[in-house]
Amino acid sequence: MESWSIRGCTIMSDMWTDIKERIFINIIGYSPKGDVFLNSFECSDVSKTGLFLRDILELVIERVGSEKVVQLISDNTSNYRVAISLIMEKYPHIQRIKCAAHGVQLLLKDIDAEIPWVKEVFEKAKLIVTFMYKHETVLALMRETTNNRELKKPCKTRFASNFLMLKSILEVEDLLRVMVASAEWRANRHCNSEMVLRLVDGDGATxxxxxxxxxxxxxxxxxxxxxxxxxxxxxxxxxxxxxxxxxxxxxxxxxxxxxxxxxxxxxxxxxxxxxxxxxxxxxxxxxxxxxxxxxxxxxxxxxxxxxxxxxxxxxxxxxxxxxx
Incomplete structure (x- = not known):
């Protein structure tokens, strides 16, 4: 926090819900020196309007010192947009920065939804990963061949996971080719699976x-x-x-x-x-x-x-x- 007087501070805020369905607003201060947890507000029974968020964020900004705050980062929901717009009217030097990670997720979601050949590659990769983890003997052979390197599994809510899945396959592609050419694979009852034949016939961030x-x-x-x-x-x-x-x-x-x-x-x-x-x-x-x-x-x-x-x-x- 001492570095904020020199380098400035970024205020990051988001909402999350715990297993008891309670809703919290977390606020974190960030600088190149690291993160500082500033506050958490439970707001389960409160309307999360832009004015409500403005008051909460402004309370923290005043505590930190408005002259030290360089930017505010939040998700792109309308209530946060309203809150930060109101704050920028009072503190013109503070910038609103959208969450870049969320923006990249949306970009990857667009590519997955709109580009047919990309979607086809993802679907084939999912078949490969599902096949490898569905059969115990295949999984054991894969881990032995790749020295226990795991393939990434896709996540429905994280579209970057599709790209990470592809990357994990490409990183061990040559080893998987060796695996399906081995005597151990030919002795496996799943060796004639069409899913794996697709793999060996294929072509290969502050x-x-x-x-x-x-x-x-x-x-x-x-x-x-x-x-x-x-x-x-x-x-x-x-x-x-x-x-x-x-x-x-x-x-x-x-x-x-x-x-x-x-x-x-x-x-x-x-x-x-x-x-x-x-x-x-x-x-x-x-x-x-x-x-x-x-x-x-x-x-x-x-x-x-x-x-x-x-x-x-x-x-x-x-x-x-x-x-x-």
Whole structure:
């Protein structure tokens, strides 16, 4: 919490229901130094209106110190939208950031629902996973062959789980091919299953990094579709729609630009339209009037790579960064 005076604080809030059907609103403070549980309010018998949420969040903001709060993160329900809009009217420097994880889930849900060939791949993968875990002898042989590596199972409410399931299959694909070619497999009574024959006949992420990661993901979609627009056009439409509506905010773009690991390696430029718009937004809404001149001067030194910033120590810190 001591770091909030220097780096600022993100307030995160969501609702959850326990096994006794009681409803709680949890509020957590976050900064690069870690998470701090701030408060929990039981609201089972209260109407969770925007005004009610506004009062609860404002109580916490005042306790933390409004000047320390950079952004509020919540789900995309209408009552939270109203609450945070009212808070932003009182504290214009505080930004509303939608939950990026939820936005990515919605994007993956769109892809699963709208792209036929993707849905077909998921269905085949589910058959493989179901088959492996349905038969004890098959499961034992799979675990022996893969050195006890497990396949991920899909979850109906988490569409990212479909992609994680595919990833888990691809990670052991070569080992599974060895398995179905082994004498142990041929001796298994399930060895002629058509489901497994489909497998062997087949062909084989934080705010400062989110914007660049989304750009990289977009390019990867195009490359993985062999740059065939008939395969990726609809996916990109869904991708761009969710990216702009539910995932990215000006703050994410600005954070990417202010991330020296990306900027110094030329992965992001101030002259990118998104970056220019984001930095104007930051100066206009998040920097207090008496700090704006100093902020712009420091920003200029940053993107011109002032020698005091680009010294050997800073370069060594960039080279040793874990995301490098």
């Amino acid at each position: 705010s400062p990094f989110l914007y660049e990661a989304m750009q990289r993901a977009r390019n990867t979609i195009i490359d993985r579709c062999n740059r065939d627009s008939s395969n990726y056009k609809m996916i990109l439409q869904l991708f761009d729609s969710r990216k702009n509506e539910n995932i990215l905010n000006h703050v994410h773009v600005a954070a990417a630009f202010l991330n020296p690991l990306l900027m110094c390696e030329g992965k992001i430029s101030y002259y990118n339209d998104d970056v220019g718009e984001a930095m104007v937004h930051i100066v206009r809404t998040m920097i207090f009037p008496h700090d704006k001149k100093q902020f712009v001067m420091e920003l200029k030194k940053y993107y011109e790579k002032d020698e005091k910033l680009s010294n050997d120590i800073s370069k060594e810190m960039i080279d040793s960064h874990p995301h490098k």
